[in-house]
Amino acid sequence: MEDRPVTMRTVAIANQKGGVGKTTTAVNLAAGLAQVGKRVLLIDLDPQTNATTGLGLGGNTVSTIYHVLLGELPLSAVLLNASPAGLFLAPSSPDLAGAEVELYGRPDRERHLKNALTAVSNFEYVLIDCPPALNMLTINALVAADSVLIPMQCEYYALEGLTQLLGTVRRVRAQLNPHLEVHGLLRTMFDNRNRLSSEVGLELERHFPDKLYSTVVPRNIRLAEAPSFGRAALEYDPACAGSRAYQGVAAEFLRREWVE
Numbered sequence: 236m237e238d239r240p241v242t243m244r245t246v247a248i249a250n251q252k253g254g255v256g257k258t259t260t261a262v263n264l265a266a267g268l269a270q271v272g273k274r275v276l277l278i279d280l281d282p283q284t285n286a287t288t289g290l291g292l293g294g295n296t297v298s299t300i301y302h303v304l305l306g307e308l309p310l311s312a313v314l315l316n317a318s319p320a321g322l323f324l325a326p327s328s329p330d331l332a333g334a335e336v337e338l339y340g341r342p343d344r345e346r347h348l349k350n351a352l353t354a355v356s357n358f359e360y361v362l363i364d365c366p367p368a369l370n371m372l373t374i375n376a377l378v379a380a381d382s383v384l385i386p387m388q389c390e391y392y393a394l395e396g397l398t399q400l401l402g403t404v405r406r407v408r409a410q411l412n413p414h415l416e417v418h419g420l421l422r423t424m425f426d427n428r429n430r431l432s433s434e435v436g437l438e439l440e441r442h443f444p445d446k447l448y449s450t451v452v453p454r455n456i457r458l459a460e461a462p463s464f465g466r467a468a469l470e471y472d473p474a475c476a477g478s479r480a481y482q483g484v485a486a487e488f489l490r491r492e493w494v495e
Contacts, residue, residue, distance in 0.1 A: 244492060245352065245361040246418055247380040250387055252396040253367035256423030258285040259458055259468070260386040260484070261364035263477075266467035267485030268360055269321035276358045277317070279327035280348070280376055281366040287326040290317045291465020299328040303351050304375070305337060310351045318470060323358070335371040344371065345411055349379035369403050377407045382418035384488075386452075389422055389435035419491060421484065423452045450483040 248261045258281065265277040278300055279286040287293050292315050302308040303325070310325060317324045338344040352361065363376040377383060383404060387393045401417070408415045420443055426432050439447050452458075455477030461468040469478045 243356060243358050243361060244382075245363065245380045247363045247365055247373075247376040247383045248386065249363075249365040249373055249376065249383050249400065250385055250396065251367055251369045251373070251400055252387075252393065255388050255393070256386050256452065256458075257367065258289065258364050259462075260384070260421060260423060260452070260481075261362055262286050262289050262462075262467050263458075263469055263481035264384075264484055264488060265322055265360075265362050266319055266469045267481050268488070269319045270469060270482075271485065271489075272321065273359045274321050274323075274357065276314070276323050276325065276355070276361045278325040278348075278361065278363045278376075280331070280363050280372050281327055282329050282331035282372075283366070284327040284329065285462065286364045287324065287328075289462035289465065290322075290324055290467065292317060292324055292326055293465075296326040296328050299330070300325045301328050301330045301334055304331075304334050304347045306347070310355050318466070331366075331372065338371055345374050345378050348375040352379055369399070373403075374407065374411075377404065377415060378412045380412070380415060382416045384418045384421060386421045386423045388424050389429075389432040389439070391431065391435065394435065394438065417446055419446050419448050419488075421448045421450070421452065424454050425451045426454050448484065448487055450480060450487050452477065452480040452484065455480075 248257055250257050265275045268275045298308055298313040303310050303313055313325055315324045365373045365376045422436055453476050457472045457475035458468045458477035461471035464471055469481055472478055
């Protein structure tokens with residue numbers, strides 16, 4: 236068996252609820268894949284720019300994914316080298332907050348990111364860190380993606396948000412991207428001392444047995460600290476519980492990609 240996918244795979248990392256570890260997952264999954272020799276592009280599609288600053292590249296963002304979405308620059312013109320080796324970033328900027336208005340009325344406004352990605356072929360995986368909203372930016376990501384990975388906390392409101400997001404995925408699949416699939420659900424910020432977390436985790440196991448990652452990401456202070464040093468947690472503290480969990484997430488991600 237070959238040791239790499241035949242074609243570039245694009246995965247949107249999405250959850251319209253904020254504070255669920257979405258960007259932490261995007262950054263550390265991208266770093267984990269790069270650490271095992273994959274060539275990875277991380278696209279920061281969130282106007283909050285957390286993935287960009289979390290990789291220590293917030294000061295190098297004159298040209299960003301905003302300019303790509305508006306057709307002002309090709310995607311290749313905005314890419315930055317990140318760490319570890321093999322990881323590249325398409326940085327974000329706060330200007331993205333206005334992109335939805337600026338895209339309104341343009342032809343194929345939902346396909347601008349997909350069209351930009353057609354000019355890039357030298358990556359094995361493209362990960363898209365989506366904003367915490369079901370807006371035009373997220374729709375662009377879902378239209379461009381082969382699949383969507385959903386990080387979520389194990390709490391009551393997370394289940395309601397999951398229902399909304401899955402509904403959006405179905406609509407995008409029906410109208411804009413018939414090949415879009417749910418890659419998986421990832422439990423993040425998990426506290427096994429919390430009874431509700433365990434109960435919601437069991438609900439997810441019952442309803443999504445084939446989609447739920449067996450790897451669980453715990454609450455971990457080192458995961459929260461790493462962005463302030465401009466590094467993925469896997470490089471900031473490889474031995475911490477959060478980094479070990481994301482190493483497991485990367486391994487499980489690759490297994491699931493081969494199965495698909």
